[in-house]
Amino acid sequence: MNIPSVSGDEEAVGFYLRDYLQSLGWTVELQAVSGNQNNVIAYLNDGPRVFLSTHMDTVPPFIEASEDDEKIYGRGACDAKGIIAAQITAAEQLRKEGIEDIGLLYTVEEERASTGGKTANLHPIAAKCEYMINGEPTDNDLGIGSKGTFRLKIRTTGKAAHSAYPEEGDSAIEKLLDILEDIRRTKFPNDDFFGGTTVNIGTIEGGTALNVIPPKAEAGIAIRLTTKRQPIEDALMSLIRGRGEIEVLSCSEPVRMLAVEGFKQKVVRFTTDIPYLTKWGQPLLLGPGSILVAHTKDEFVLKKDLEEAVRLYRNLVKKLLNAENAGVEESK
Numbered sequence: 588m589n590i591p592s593v594s595g596d597e598e599a600v601g602f603y604l605r606d607y608l609q610s611l612g613w614t615v616e617l618q619a620v621s622g623n624q625n626n627v628i629a630y631l632n633d634g635p636r637v638f639l640s641t642h643m644d645t646v647p648p649f650i651e652a653s654e655d656d657e658k659i660y661g662r663g664a665c666d667a668k669g670i671i672a673a674q675i676t677a678a679e680q681l682r683k684e685g686i687e688d689i690g691l692l693y694t695v696e697e698e699r700a701s702t703g704g705k706t707a708n709l710h711p712i713a714a715k716c717e718y719m720i721n722g723e724p725t726d727n728d729l730g731i732g733s734k735g736t737f738r739l740k741i742r743t744t745g746k747a748a749h750s751a752y753p754e755e756g757d758s759a760i761e762k763l764l765d766i767l768e769d770i771r772r773t774k775f776p777n778d779d780f781f782g783g784t785t786v787n788i789g790t791i792e793g794g795t796a797l798n799v800i801p802p803k804a805e806a807g808i809a810i811r812l813t814t815k816r817q818p819i820e821d822a823l824m825s826l827i828r829g830r831g832e833i834e835v836l837s838c839s840e841p842v843r844m845l846a847v848e849g850f851k852q853k854v855v856r857f858t859t860d861i862p863y864l865t866k867w868g869q870p871l872l873l874g875p876g877s878i879l880v881a882h883t884k885d886e887f888v889l890k891k892d893l894e895e896a897v898r899l900y901r902n903l904v905k906k907l908l909n910a911e912n913a914g915v916e917e918s919k
C-alpha cells in the first residue's frame with residue numbers, strides 16, 4: 588500500500604509484486620500494457636484452470652497506510668491492495684495443501700480505461716483458464732452480477748452574442764439545461780436481476796463570460812446500465828431531439844457472474860475488469876471491504892474481513908477445481 592500506484596503509475600508496485608512472488612517460487616511474467624505499465628501474471632504450472640485477479644492501480648490521491656487493532660487504513664486498503672494480499676495468502680495456503688492449479692493476474696489501469704484487462708486477454712495462458720475469480724470490495728459476498736457503465740458527453744452549440752441583445756444569439760447553456768432536465772424526468776428501465784438504471788450528471792461546463800450568450804456547453808454523464816446500451820442510447824437520442832450531440836466515451840454492459848452454492852450472493856452496482864477479461868473463462872467476483880469507502884479519503888478494510896476473504900478464496904478455488912460435483916451453478 589505504501590508504494591503509490593495511482594492509475595498510470597503502477598510500474599513500481601508491479602516490480603514489487605514480481606519480486607515478491609518470485610521469492611515465493613512463482614513463475615512471474617510482466618506483460619507490457621504501456622511504456623511504464625505492466626500486468627503481473629504469476630503461475631505454478633503451465634496453464635492453471637483458476638486465476639485470482641484484481642487491479643494494482645488506485646484512484647488518486649495516494650494515502651499512506653496506517654492501522655489499529657481492527658482496521659487497515661489508506662489508499663488501496665480495500666480497493667484493491669488488501670485484496671491482492673488476501674489472494675496471495677490464499678494461494679500460498681492452497682499450495683501448502685498441494686493445489687498448484689492456480690494463477691494470479693494483477694492488472695493496471697482498472698480505475699480508468701481497463702487497458703490492463705483488455706491487454707491481459709492477449710496472453711496465451713488465458714486459454715487454459717476456466718474460472719477467473721476477480722476481487723473487488725463486495726463485503727465478502729459473491730457478486731453474481733454487476734451493472735454496466737455507459738459514459739458519455741452531451742454537447743450543445745448556439746450562437747454567441749452580446750448578452751444585452753439575446754435575440755441576436757442562441758444560448759447553448761439553456762439548450763443543455765433543457766436536455767438535462769428531460770434526462771432527469773426520464774424513467775430509465777429497471778431489470779429484475781440487475782435493478783434500476785441510474786444516471787449521474789457528473790460534470791457540466793460551458794459559456795465564455797457573464798455578458799456573452801454562450802455558444803457552447805457540455806455535460807458529462809455516467810449511466811449505470813442494467814440493460815444493454817442500445818435502448819438507453821436510443822432513449823437519449825430521442826429525448827435530445829437534435830438539440831445536441833452525444834459523444835460516447837466508454838461503455839461496459841452489465842455482466843452476470845458464476846453463482847456458487849454456499850456463498851452469500853448479490854448484484855453489485857459498480858463495474859470491474861470483468862467485462863474486459865473475456866478470454867479468462869467464467870468470471871466470479873468476491874472481495875473484502877466495502878465499495879462505499881473505496882475511492883474516499885477514509886478508505887479502510889477490517890483485518891477480520893481480510894482473514895475471512897483468505898478463507899473464502901481458498902474454498903472457492905477448491906470448489907471450482909472440483910466443479911463437476913461441487914454444486915457450481917450458472918446464475919439465472
Ligand SMILES: [Zn+2]
Pocket residue numbers: 642666667697723724
Ligand atoms: Zn477496484
